[in-house]
Amino acid sequence: MEQPATWPGNVPTQAQALEVLRGRRTLVVSLPSARRLQEKLTLPEREALLDEGLAEALSEAVAVRWRLAAAQDLLLTAGGKVDQVALDALLAEVDRALEALRAATPTTPDMGLAIDRTWETLTQEAVDFSSNVKAASAQAASATAHAAPKKPAATGKVTFQAEPPPPQQQAQDESRKPLYIALAVVTVVVGAYHGFNVMQGQKPVSTYPGAPPYTMIIPNETSGTLLVRSTLNAPLTPEQQAWLKQQEAKGMQVKQLGPGNYLVTPASQAPATADNSTQ
Numbered sequence: 001m002e003q004p005a006t007w008p009g010n011v012p013t014q015a016q017a018l019e020v021l022r023g024r025r026t027l028v029v030s031l032p033s034a035r036r037l038q039e040k041l042t043l044p045e046r047e048a049l050l051d052e053g054l055a056e057a058l059s060e061a062v063a064v065r066w067r068l069a070a071a072q073d074l075l076l077t078a079g080g081k082v083d084q085v086a087l088d089a090l091l092a093e094v095d096r097a098l099e100a101l102r103a104a105t106p107t108t109p110d111m112g113l114a115i116d117r118t119w120e121t122l123t124q125e126a127v128d129f130s131s132n133v134k135a136a137s138a139q140a141a142s143a144t145a146h147a148a149p150k151k152p153a154a155t156g157k158v159t160f161q162a163e164p165p166p167p168q169q170q171a172q173d174e175s176r177k178p179l180y181i182a183l184a185v186v187t188v189v190v191g192a193y194h195g196f197n198v199m200q201g202q203k204p205v206s207t208y209p210g211a212p213p214y215t216m217i218i219p220n221e222t223s224g225t226l227l228v229r230s231t232l233n234a235p236l237t238p239e240q241q242a243w244l245k246q247q248e249a250k251g252m253q254v255k256q257l258g259p260g261n262y263l264v265t266p267a268s269q270a271p272a273t274a275d276n277s278t279q
Contacts, residue, residue: 007078008071009086014093017063017070021049033069044114055111057100061118064097068122068129075136087133094126123227124218131222212239223266226252230260 012020012027019025021038041049045062048055071090101119106112208217208226214237218227226247230240244254244262253265 006081006083006086007074008090009083010074011067011071011086011090014060014063014067017066018049018059021059021063021066031070031073033073034066037066037069042114042117044111045118048111048114055104055106055115057097057104058111058115058118061097061101061122064093065118065122065125067093068125072129072132075132078136091126094122098122120216120218124220127218127220127225127227128222131220135222210243212237212243215240215243225266226264228262228264232260236260 016025020027020034021041041062044055045058048058049062052059067090098119101115101122104115106115208219211217214230214232216229216231220226228244230236236244244264247264248254251267253267255263255265257263
């Protein structure tokens, strides 16, 4: 934060985030979303942060959540540019944090529940973050298309666009850029979703209305998509199959992403690209 940087390169690093969360550093910039996240940390999350040997995967994931919140706070002050390398690095940290949580071995039931909760929360926050970046990118593209040639944007107008690619790729990439950013995060989330194991002996209960037993559903209120995962290491139950058929009957597109993992998307928003083929 000491020197100017292009968003999200101006987001505090993972190490700085941990120092802030542990009360060892105070930032002079205003990061309201990150501050609210810190204020709402649960007791197991605070214990993991203060006892560095207790649950490293949990404390690192909390720091990644804080960084995503800080990135969201700084998005509107991006100044019309994005550091793609820094954005890719941030998304890679989300991926690593989800993988580490998936592989973590909790020492107590409470810590196990905290790890599960943080994994689910970080997954949703990553999807929301991608939606916000996509919306900001689309807004900037629209503003650029209607702007007069060579005329700078009006003072105070919020814009957001990626650094221009090489000339031979610019025309093709420009129209796909917002979708690429959103799908990048969704791919990260879905990849981490695959193979995640809940604590044995428990019957996970989804908070999503009407969800069948042994099914975790994470909705994205902005796009209307649903990330669906069966928590059973077995074929779908009749109740799960019936629920998916019900979504198709409502006009939703159901796409299998892997064993027990599905993406349910409004048909009008489902991108028709080769990248969406079932793996």
